[in-house]
Amino acid sequence: xxxxxxxxxxxxxxxxxxxxxxxxxxxxxxxxxxxxxxxxxxxxxxxxxxxxxxxxxxxxxxxxxxxxxxxxxxxxxxxxxxxxxxxxxxxxxxxxxxxxxxxxxxxxxxxxxxxxxxxxxxxxxxxxxxxxxxxxxxxxxxxxxxxxxxxxxxxxx
Amino acid sequence: xxxxxxxxxxxxxxxxxxxxxxxxxxxxxxxxxxxxxxxxxxxxxxxxxxxxxxxxxxxxxxxxxxxxxxxxxxxxxxxxxxxxxxxxxxxxxxxxxxxxxxxxxxxxxxxxxxxxxxxxxxxxxxxxxxxxxxxxxxxxxxxxxxxxxxxxxxxxxxxxxxxxxxxxxxxxxxxxxxxxxxxxxxxxxxxxxxxxxxxxxxxxxxxxxxxxxxxxxxxxxxxxxxxxxxxxxxxxxxxxxxxxxxxxxxxxxxxxxxxxxxxxxx
Numbered sequence: 001x002x003x004x005x006x007x008x009x010x011x012x013x014x015x016x017x018x019x020x021x022x023x024x025x026x027x028x029x030x031x032x033x034x035x036x037x038x039x040x041x042x043x044x045x046x047x048x049x050x051x052x053x054x055x056x057x058x059x060x061x062x063x064x065x066x067x068x069x070x071x072x073x074x075x076x077x078x079x080x081x082x083x084x085x086x087x088x089x090x091x092x093x094x095x096x097x098x099x100x101x102x103x104x105x106x107x108x109x110x111x112x113x114x115x116x117x118x119x120x121x122x123x124x125x126x127x128x129x130x131x132x133x134x135x136x137x138x139x140x141x142x143x144x145x146x147x148x149x150x151x152x153x154x155x156x157x
Numbered sequence: 158x159x160x161x162x163x164x165x166x167x168x169x170x171x172x173x174x175x176x177x178x179x180x181x182x183x184x185x186x187x188x189x190x191x192x193x194x195x196x197x198x199x200x201x202x203x204x205x206x207x208x209x210x211x212x213x214x215x216x217x218x219x220x221x222x223x224x225x226x227x228x229x230x231x232x233x234x235x236x237x238x239x240x241x242x243x244x245x246x247x248x249x250x251x252x253x254x255x256x257x258x259x260x261x262x263x264x265x266x267x268x269x270x271x272x273x274x275x276x277x278x279x280x281x282x283x284x285x286x287x288x289x290x291x292x293x294x295x296x297x298x299x300x301x302x303x304x305x306x307x308x309x310x311x312x313x314x315x316x317x318x319x320x321x322x323x324x325x326x327x328x329x330x331x332x333x334x335x336x337x338x339x340x341x342x343x344x345x346x347x348x349x350x351x352x353x354x355x356x357x358x359x360x361x362x363x364x365x366x367x368x369x370x371x372x373x374x375x376x377x378x379x380x381x382x383x384x385x386x387x388x389x390x391x392x393x394x395x396x397x398x399x400x401x402x403x404x405x406x407x408x409x410x411x412x413x414x415x416x417x418x419x420x421x422x423x
Contacts, residue, residue, distance in 0.1 A: 018204035020202075049402050060404070084234050099237065103271070105239075143234040155267055157267060
């Protein structure tokens, strides 16, 4: 009986873990994340497209805010830098993670210094509208992509 | 009493084993269609990905499995992994998946040249079919690619081909908006106004057309008409084109309208 119980328990734990974790989840990492940034409900962080999270006046406005960096930062490679982060229910942002690919969407690398510059600039964006449903605000994950072409940030979306 | 406890033990053992067997059967051996649907609906969950892994192990030539598994990665911005899976789907069945890959490259990555490559290849593979990648006319999407590349005359050719194939009344209303935007960029302001007006013939609540017309009238020096049209753009801004996943190439915001309106008053 013990063996059958342990097997059932093991399978239940496996199913629970597989059913409660998602691709792209960002858990707090004390080594890289700002401890002052808090989510409102750790167990319920939506995707931006499910709850309508957005930036006031859209990515066009983000591009305006980045205009100086778009002119000044130079890159050796082309491709895409994608930031994924949390917009909490108060419209604050944190827990940044970065993925980079080349123009053929294969993993590649961009200058670390430039990535840090971009991240610091994103942190200064203050007009986030948190995701909401039925007048209640929620935490959500947001994705912001920087297109790098001809050595410059060519587009942000 | 001992006999009773023994019976209880046997019953519980059978129950625990049955439970485990049912779970293992459901995840690994039940109907493939059923498991596919469950994995599809649980998009993004580790469980969904594991079920796709098992299905792929059991049916490595089914392109839909790679495609469905890729969707969550691309939505989360993990394009290396998403693209690897989607490329595999395209490799197995290009006619089915090239359109979606092109659409993804256009809308989520603004990778216009790569999107065009996929659309053009799909078109060659299906010579007698007007393709509709992810439900949108292929020439409309190619027009968007050329608009993104700032190759406005080529964009106009594609949008006109889309209208010819879809017919005026059935074409996407933003085909006309894009035509207006392209003509505007080429400096053909009167033509731009007539193209924007074609969109308004389909729907009087198209703010992108009103804003485009206002800018074209401004270029032609007709400030009163520019003011009239920018007010209409403001009135109908709630009807603007948008998308929950990504900002669109011709997307406008109330702030754009107000900024232009204020510039007319200065």
